[in-house]
Amino acid sequence: MKKLSYTVLILFIVLQSSNAQIIEPRMTLKNEFYSAYGFASLQEIGVGFAEGLASVLSFGTLQTNDHVAGPIIVGYKRNIDMNFTVGLMASYTGIESEWKKTNSNLLLSTNHEDFYTLMTRFDIVYVTNKWVQMYSGLSVGCTNWKSDISYTDTTKGHQFNEFHIAAHVNVFGLRVGNKIGGFFELGFGYNGIINLGITYKF
Numbered sequence: 001m002k003k004l005s006y007t008v009l010i011l012f013i014v015l016q017s018s019n020a021q022i023i024e025p026r027m028t029l030k031n032e033f034y035s036a037y038g039f040a041s042l043q044e045i046g047v048g049f050a051e052g053l054a055s056v057l058s059f060g061t062l063q064t065n066d067h068v069a070g071p072i073i074v075g076y077k078r079n080i081d082m083n084f085t086v087g088l089m090a091s092y093t094g095i096e097s098e099w100k101k102t103n104s105n106l107l108l109s110t111n112h113e114d115f116y117t118l119m120t121r122f123d124i125v126y127v128t129n130k131w132v133q134m135y136s137g138l139s140v141g142c143t144n145w146k147s148d149i150s151y152t153d154t155t156k157g158h159q160f161n162e163f164h165i166a167a168h169v170n171v172f173g174l175r176v177g178n179k180i181g182g183f184f185e186l187g188f189g190y191n192g193i194i195n196l197g198i199t200y201k202f
Helices: 002-023 041-059
Strands: 031-039 062-081 084-101 106-130 131-150 159-178 180-189 194-201
Touching: 031 084, 031 180, 041 062, 041 084, 041 106, 062 106, 084 131, 106 159
Parallel strands: none
Antiparallel strands: 031 062, 031 194, 062 084, 084 106, 106 131, 131 159, 159 180, 180 194
16 A cells, blocks of 8 residues: 555656646756846946035035936856856946036036946846746946046046946846846846846847
């Protein structure tokens, strides 16, 4: 009786495994190109914090108006095995700031900042369905930060060009589609708190 029970149990597990493979086919495409747009990047948050601090120190006599582009992201990654991918990504973020007098709205200066970022990416994929993948990961690299400040009076403008460490933590990512798909990512760092993008696997 025990042998029969064990045999039935083994057959049940094998059949369930076979059905799972039929119903949920595994992802087999190894290479992926993608592009995305990020919202609320660390660059934007940092610039906003510095501007807010400057406004407080001026006792509210100064205000800023920002125009943000990016992060605009492109990248490539490859599956090393079923649950692990590595890749490379590049992004651009541009921030245009206008400093004005609070009471008269008089323009005092403009500051144009560019962030050119390159990072290596590592992801752990914990759902590997052919049509749906869920993943988390970490990206590290460097950013080239360029700033150009100009004033509306006779004050001489100034520029700087610096390199800094760049990083991004992707808490949760969801990709939907087979060869061509879309994805959503939630995290924090140089790619923004939210990323929306399109992707091509081959």
